[in-house]
Amino acid sequence: ETGVTQSPTHLIKTRGQQVTLRCSSQSGHNTVSWYQQALGQGPQFIFQYYREEENGRGNFPPRFSGLQFPNYSSELNVNALELDDSALYLCASSTEGIRSYNEQFFGPGTRLTVL
Amino acid sequence: AQSVTQLGSHVSVSEGALVLLRCNYSSSVPPYLFWYVQYPNQGLQLLLKYTTGATLVKGINGFEAEFKKSETSFHLTKPSAHMSDAAEYFCAVSEDSSYKLIFGSGTRLLVRP
Numbered sequence: 001e002t003g004v005t006q007s008p009t010h011l012i013k014t015r016g017q018q019v020t021l022r023c024s025s026q027s028g029h030n031t032v033s034w035y036q037q038a039l040g041q042g043p044q045f046i047f048q049y050y051r052e053e054e055n056g057r058g059n060f061p062p063r064f065s066g067l068q069f070p071n072y073s074s075e076l077n078v079n080a081l082e083l084d085d086s087a088l089y090l091c092a093s094s095t096e097g098i099r100s101y102n103e104q105f106f107g108p109g110t111r112l113t114v115l
Numbered sequence: 116a117q118s119v120t121q122l123g124s125h126v127s128v129s130e131g132a133l134v135l136l137r138c139n140y141s142s143s144v145p146p147y148l149f150w151y152v153q154y155p156n157q158g159l160q161l162l163l164k165y166t167t168g169a170t171l172v173k174g175i176n177g178f179e180a181e182f183k184k185s186e187t188s189f190h191l192t193k194p195s196a197h198m199s200d201a202a203e204y205f206c207a208v209s210e211d212s213s214y215k216l217i218f219g220s221g222t223r224l225l226v227r228p
Contacts, residue, residue, distance in 0.1 A: 040220075042207075055214055090159065104161075106160070109157075
């Protein structure tokens with residue numbers, strides 16, 4: 001059974017650019033959540049996708065957007081990058097997104113650096 | 116609003132000593148509570164979770180936590196620390212009707228030989 005994978009592992013961008021991060025969910029999982037983890041802090045919820053629809057969103061501006069595909073993989077897009085967007089971006093997959101106590105399986109993350 | 120407070124950004128123990136990592140939460144409804152561990156350059160791994168039922172929860176790698184509603188706490192313990200326990204530990208909360216995890220700021224556990 002393949003776990004959650006994310007690509008790329010590291011990324012360097014400059015302020016104002018756009019970036020796309022990718023996540024492949026664990027086999028059998030239909031829900032993907034994205035989190036931002038700034039250095040020295042806990043992860044913060046960005047949004048969740050359940051069966052290709054956004055199922056909830058945290059306190060992030062609209063320039064953070066996402067997609068979920070029919071195979072339940074997902075993308076996180078960030079436009080107009082700012083220095084504060086530098087962080088580890090974590091993807092987590094689970095089954096039945098509306099049941100919050102189902103375990104979320106996390107990928108290794110993508111480290112984004114904005115210069 | 117939900118929130119999680121982890122007391123102590125760094126905790127240092129000797130190998131073989133008791134590990135105690137503190138977590139207090141704020142929630143308007145009965146919460147679901149979680150402890151995750153993060154090793155360097157890796158994602159988060161679930162150690163244990165409390166949803167309903169028994170308030171003492173046992174997890175992987177010898178860790179356990181007790182849900183104390185009166186104290187709004189969910190402290191993580193392990194009787195005897197091992198060098199391999201050195202990592203960052205995160206406490207998290209979610210509510211039944213919610214879809215997201217709210218994390219604390221984390222506690223880095225250092226294990227001295």
